[in-house]
Amino acid sequence: MNARRSEIIQIVNQRYRVSVTELAQHTGVSEVTIRQDLNYLEQLGYIKRIHGAAVAVDNDDIAAQMEVRFGTKQKLAERAAALVEPGETVMIEGGSTNALLARVLAERGDITLVTSSAYVAHLLRNTNADIILLGGVYQHQGESLVGSLTRYCIEKVHFSTAFIGIDGFHQDTGFTSRDMMRADVVEAILAKQKRNIILTDASKFGLIFPTTLGGSIDAFDMLVTGKDAPESDIHYLSQQDIELVTI
Incomplete structure (x- = not known):
């Protein structure tokens, strides 16, 4: 996993909900790239996608x-x-x-x-x-x-x-x-x-x-x-x- 995607996971876990626009501004890449990152991270179970943003998953659910x-x-x-x-x-x-x-x-x-x-x-x-x-x-x-x-x-x-x-x-x-x-x-x-x-x-x-x-x-x-x-x-x-x- 690259450094940008690791940083996205950290930001989302710390703030619970972060918009695509905020993530793009923070990381210095386009919103299209951020959406691709979020799709990838959601597939692996690290975050959840909602309209225009990412939210933290419920990490207390062991199953x-x-x-x-x-x-x-x-x-x-x-x-x-x-x-x-x-x-x-x-x-x-x-x-x-x-x-x-x-x-x-x-x-x-x-x-x-x-x-x-x-x-x-x-x-x-x-x-x-x-x-x-x-x-x-x-x-x-x-x-x-x-x-x-x-x-x-x-x-x-x-x-x-x-x-x-x-x-x-x-x-x-x-x-x-x-x-x-x-x-x-x-x-x-x-x-x-x-x-x-x-x-x-x-x-x-x-x-x-x-x-x-x-x-x-x-x-x-x-x-x-x-x-x-x-x-x-x-x-x-x-x-x-x-x-x-x-x-």
């Missing part, structure tokens, strides 16, 4: 997210699963790629899954996996559990590895989340000081959302992402105290 770049996310999930040893207890925080990872691990049948995602628990209902679903306040759209009870459950349960989803990465802000309540759950996971792995496809690069996760990049041990992530970001991350796995 809808999973349909976007499914093949890439499945490969990332399979690579991440190879990082988990038999007998481990694994925390799955949330996100569409992490949901696919949970399914791969559940089908293996040799680990215990802990999750704050009701969606993940429901996705695995027909498997024989051992699943611990944490309590908390139920977020209807994203099907996540959040709040003080979720934090308490995380403090009391034991796991060796945690897989965490993000909404954006930018060199100026680090890893970010659009949802402050989910970000609070991530902070509780990081406080356990276990092996913390971010699993995300490359579409999140270049995007900024309100809440920084972990305070700094070195709060995480590893990032698993696609080789199509921007070269400048991969180079930047390679200089940080985080292990990179790209496929």
Whole structure:
């Protein structure tokens, strides 16, 4: 994906609704080019087209997210699963790629899954996996559990590895989340000081959302992402105290 289209995704996500005219003025290209960009981005599921403008998609719908770049996310999930040893207890925080990872691990049948995602628990209902679903306040759209009870459950349960989803990465802000309540759950996971792995496809690069996760990049041990992530970001991350796995 070129830099202009990545910038369009970021602008639309930040402002929710942006007209074609505004995008053309901002990027310095014609409205015809912007319409072509928006058609392309809508086909990939990054934005929605309306008359004369683009609007952000509902990124809290995990099932809808999973349909976007499914093949890439499945490969990332399979690579991440190879990082988990038999007998481990694994925390799955949330996100569409992490949901696919949970399914791969559940089908293996040799680990215990802990999750704050009701969606993940429901996705695995027909498997024989051992699943611990944490309590908390139920977020209807994203099907996540959040709040003080979720934090308490995380403090009391034991796991060796945690897989965490993000909404954006930018060199100026680090890893970010659009949802402050989910970000609070991530902070509780990081406080356990276990092996913390971010699993995300490359579409999140270049995007900024309100809440920084972990305070700094070195709060995480590893990032698993696609080789199509921007070269400048991969180079930047390679200089940080985080292990990179790209496929």
